[in-house]
Amino acid sequence: MMQTDLVLQLSLAGIALGLFEGVRPGPLLTMVVRETLTGGWSAGARAASAPIFTDGPLILISVLLSGWVADQPSLMFTISMLGACFLLWFGIDCFRIEPPDSDIGQQEVTGSFSRGVITNLLNPNVYVFWFLIGGPLMASAADEEPVAPVAYALSFLVTIIIVKMVIALIFDRTRGSMSPRVYKIALEICGLGMIGFSAGFIYQAYELFPEAF
Numbered sequence: 032m033m034q035t036d037l038v039l040q041l042s043l044a045g046i047a048l049g050l051f052e053g054v055r056p057g058p059l060l061t062m063v064v065r066e067t068l069t070g071g072w073s074a075g076a077r078a079a080s081a082p083i084f085t086d087g088p089l090i091l092i093s094v095l096l097s098g099w100v101a102d103q104p105s106l107m108f109t110i111s112m113l114g115a116c117f118l119l120w121f122g123i124d125c126f127r128i129e130p131p132d133s134d135i136g137q138q139e140v141t142g143s144f145s146r147g148v149i150t151n152l153l154n155p156n157v158y159v160f161w162f163l164i165g166g167p168l169m170a171s172a173a174d175e176e177p178v179a180p181v182a183y184a185l186s187f188l189v190t191i192i193i194v195k196m197v198i199a200l201i202f203d204r205t206r207g208s209m210s211p212r213v214y215k216i217a218l219e220i221c222g223l224g225m226i227g228f229s230a231g232f233i234y235q236a237y238e239l240f241p242e243a244f
Contacts, residue, residue, distance in 0.1 A: 045186030053194025075199030078147030085151040089161040097169040104242035114163040115232035125222030
């Protein structure tokens with residue numbers, strides 16, 4: 032019988048992390064802003080949909096490996112600690128980085144979708160996220176409920192795309208006049224959320240320690 036509570040928990044975790052990663056500035060978000068300011072919302076939306084093709088294979092690999100990783104306590108401990116470190120770094124970074132620069136769209140940019148895909152493929156954070164952050168979350172639930180990792184992956188993917196499309200719409204409507212302070216506050220909220228997830232990963236590693244060593 033499917034454990035709906037666990038599926039719901041992983042889905043909510045996917046939505047939360049998708050929200051954090053969607054708002055957090057990076058190469059793909061910069062490309063989304065560029066495309067929006069040069070080609071309108073449709074161009075920005077096409078760039079924002081890149082994770083469907085770039086993250087898809089990584090999600091599949093992570094889901095397939097999650098069951099095996101769950102049976103390796105020492106590996107789970109190591110990955111959880113690394114994931115916690117990266118989430119902590121991402122969270123702290125949200126308090127230091129600047130919002131996307133609206134001036135980056137002054138030069139013409141073409142091939143919105145293909146540029147978005149290439150940008151995300153060359154972004155190392157994508158690989159770090161799925162193998163060190165998404166992986167442990169899915170592995171922790173894989174043995175109890177095989178559907179939960181899939182629910183997490185899909186909810187994350189859908190959320191990050193929607194968030195970036197909404198940001199593209201905001202930049203299209205305001206043409207970059209959105210208050211930097213408002214964006215900064217959103218980033219800081221996301222930073223606190225990521226630090227909270229980091230604490231959860233550390234606790235998971237703490238529980239795994241007796242089995243791993």
